[in-house]
Amino acid sequence: MAEAGVSAAETVGDTEREEGEVSEEQSPGWSESQLRSYPFKTRQIPRLPHGDPRAEELIDNEEPVVLTDTNLVHTALKWDLNYLEENIGNGDFSVYAANAHKFLYYDEKKMVNFKNYKPISRREEMKFPEFAKKLRDIQQRESDERLYLQQTLNDTVGRKIVVDFLGFNWNWINRQQSKHGWGQLTSNLLLIGMEGNVTPAHYDEQQNFFAQIKGYKRCILFPPEQFECLYPYPVHHPCDRQSQVNFENPDYERFPNFKNVVGYETVVGPGDVLYIPMYWWHHIESLLDGGITITVNFWYKGAPTPKRIEYPLKAHQKVAIMRNIEKMLGEALGNPQEVGPLLNTMIKGRYN
Numbered sequence: 001m002a003e004a005g006v007s008a009a010e011t012v013g014d015t016e017r018e019e020g021e022v023s024e025e026q027s028p029g030w031s032e033s034q035l036r037s038y039p040f041k042t043r044q045i046p047r048l049p050h051g052d053p054r055a056e057e058l059i060d061n062e063e064p065v066v067l068t069d070t071n072l073v074h075t076a077l078k079w080d081l082n083y084l085e086e087n088i089g090n091g092d093f094s095v096y097a098a099n100a101h102k103f104l105y106y107d108e109k110k111m112v113n114f115k116n117y118k119p120i121s122r123r124e125e126m127k128f129p130e131f132a133k134k135l136r137d138i139q140q141r142e143s144d145e146r147l148y149l150q151q152t153l154n155d156t157v158g159r160k161i162v163v164d165f166l167g168f169n170w171n172w173i174n175r176q177q178s179k180h181g182w183g184q185l186t187s188n189l190l191l192i193g194m195e196g197n198v199t200p201a202h203y204d205e206q207q208n209f210f211a212q213i214k215g216y217k218r219c220i221l222f223p224p225e226q227f228e229c230l231y232p233y234p235v236h237h238p239c240d241r242q243s244q245v246n247f248e249n250p251d252y253e254r255f256p257n258f259k260n261v262v263g264y265e266t267v268v269g270p271g272d273v274l275y276i277p278m279y280w281w282h283h284i285e286s287l288l289d290g291g292i293t294i295t296v297n298f299w300y301k302g303a304p305t306p307k308r309i310e311y312p313l314k315a316h317q318k319v320a321i322m323r324n325i326e327k328m329l330g331e332a333l334g335n336p337q338e339v340g341p342l343l344n345t346m347i348k349g350r351y352n
């Protein structure tokens, strides 16, 4: 059977693309030279109008698709640094700062488990005008420092932002939520990135409609079937759910299956909405020399587990089981550091 993601993608006539090869289907507004290069193949994620039955089929099957005409965030397409500075209010914003382009997510609560872990970016809380000033200053000085604002929208936002938010196409997205039996909308993350910023590959345990507002982002996705190629950090590590593989210089000795990874990719621009299915890995980069990017995502809890489980289990269900086993072992042993040695004892000479 074809891997998840391959079957429906094939039905819409996408093409397989070798590294560096130019794809025929391109949104205007960006060029191939703005993409970083990686040593693996990708196929294009289909771009479809939301009313196209193939788009619905992809979402039903939990496969990615770019929807080109949802009008989901049409009231936000005017957002830029100046407008947000004037209207976003006096709340605190989490801003990550780094001296390199990668912003590897880390869970601060898990840092007690791995005391030697040193994050490559640091979080600072600041008001929006301070962020805007820092950003303009870095751009002017042509400094290597980079910022990435990542803040859940909350009730501190100003009146105009509330009006824009209420004008989102809630009709369409609420229908999607109920049609697929998803749980509640848990949050809308606002992301404001600098050109060239990279969020390395990771998966989330939520459904995501990723709405692009300003600038272009390249999104490379991998289905949950490729877990073995992507080598996530241990569950108790601050970088839980993130791949350990450095895509720009993979260590094939440590991560040999990375040679077999095959991605699905797209470039999203203003008005596009990418469906990132739960448990799908995603690597996201703001295009090189593309100016700032603004995105708002819509994270939903997945549908509840069905009462009667069907076998064989799907890849994402196996990922959930593996996560639970790691968590339970950490708790039972009273020390997350003992999980690895115990798992090794269990399999060595018995299951391998």
Ligand SMILES: O=C(O)CCC(=O)C(=O)O
Binding pocket: 191, 198, 199, 204, 208, 210, 282, 284, 285, 295, 297
């Ligand atoms: O846009 C980004 O850089 C990361 C966003 C992301 O990982 C998400 O929406 O799940």
